[in-house]
Amino acid sequence: MNGENKCINQTNPYLPEAARIVRTYPLTEDVKYFQVRLVDMEKAISFKYSPGQFAMISVLGAGEAPFSISSTPSRPSLLEFCIRKAGTVTNAIFKLKENDHIGIRGPYGNGFPIESMHGKDIIIVMGGLGAAPLRSVLLYCLDNRDLFGRVALLHGAKRPAEMIFREEFFALKERKDLECYLTVDADDTGKWKENIGVVTTLFPQLKDINPSKTFAIVCGPPVMYKFVLKELIKLNIPKNQILMTLERRMKCGVGKCGHCAIDYIYTCIDGPVFTYWDVIHMKELI
Numbered sequence: 001m002n003g004e005n006k007c008i009n010q011t012n013p014y015l016p017e018a019a020r021i022v023r024t025y026p027l028t029e030d031v032k033y034f035q036v037r038l039v040d041m042e043k044a045i046s047f048k049y050s051p052g053q054f055a056m057i058s059v060l061g062a063g064e065a066p067f068s069i070s071s072t073p074s075r076p077s078l079l080e081f082c083i084r085k086a087g088t089v090t091n092a093i094f095k096l097k098e099n100d101h102i103g104i105r106g107p108y109g110n111g112f113p114i115e116s117m118h119g120k121d122i123i124i125v126m127g128g129l130g131a132a133p134l135r136s137v138l139l140y141c142l143d144n145r146d147l148f149g150r151v152a153l154l155h156g157a158k159r160p161a162e163m164i165f166r167e168e169f170f171a172l173k174e175r176k177d178l179e180c181y182l183t184v185d186a187d188d189t190g191k192w193k194e195n196i197g198v199v200t201t202l203f204p205q206l207k208d209i210n211p212s213k214t215f216a217i218v219c220g221p222p223v224m225y226k227f228v229l230k231e232l233i234k235l236n237i238p239k240n241q242i243l244m245t246l247e248r249r250m251k252c253g254v255g256k257c258g259h260c261a262i263d264y265i266y267t268c269i270d271g272p273v274f275t276y277w278d279v280i281h282m283k284e285l286i
Contacts, residue, residue, distance in 0.1 A: 016103030050111030127220025156199030
């Protein structure tokens with residue numbers, strides 16, 4: 001499914017399709033969840049994307065910006081986004097309510113190589129807002145559980161109130177077919193029962209890793225990558241099986257503005273999913 005998805009508007013890729021906000025609620029103080037559906041039901045049903053791809057969301061009079069698709073293609077028709085208030089466009093989106101309309105164009109980017117991951121063990125490491133894009137691949141693996149081997153999730157946040165999808169991940173801990181480890185840098189509530197420490201302190205929980213049949217997927221703040229990648233290398237996971245989603249300075253989504261260009265690489269077209277090898281050769285990606 002990777003690389004085969006096409007923009008919903010085939011006649012003009014710059015023209016957004018109208019979408020209606022079905023549901024919205026706060027995830028943290030500055031992050032909100034949005035569930036949307038394309039107004040054209042035929043296009044809503046046929047909207048095809050891969051975990052790891054993104055879409056451009058626009059608000060009339062405010063502009064547009066790229067956002068990871070947090071839902072999974074194994075649950076079609078509805079799209080989910082996890083958006084942090086950070087500027088003009090996101091401030092406008094935060095003012096919208098259920099039944100309000102936005103524009104969507106996409107999907108864009110390469111997404112994760114799902115077919116190559118079939119039959120493999122999956123380790124997902126997320127920190128902070130990195131939960132937004134990686135939630136898609138996690139839910140896809142769980143919805144198609146027989147296609148994958150072992151699935152382990154390592155999720156870190158600064159403090160309990162800042163853990164995105166916290167209640168959802170606590171519910172996932174009850175599953176027998178998922179290893180789910182949660183941590184916070186510091187507990188300011190006195191009620192946190194899980195691990196306390198940065199996300200790399202969760203790695204000792206991973207036992208009996210088979211490196212050759214393991215894919216590791218990482219997303220989080222830039223400072224996290226240096227230390228997480230070291231841990232994954234210690235596990236002897238092949239560098240081409242360590243994947244990162246890096247939405248660096250994307251603006252148009254179709255490789256025309258050059259805003260996200262690094263030498264010959266366009267993050268919006270050649271990414272946002274890159275391997276460890278890509279990062280070694282182009283350190284500006286992070």
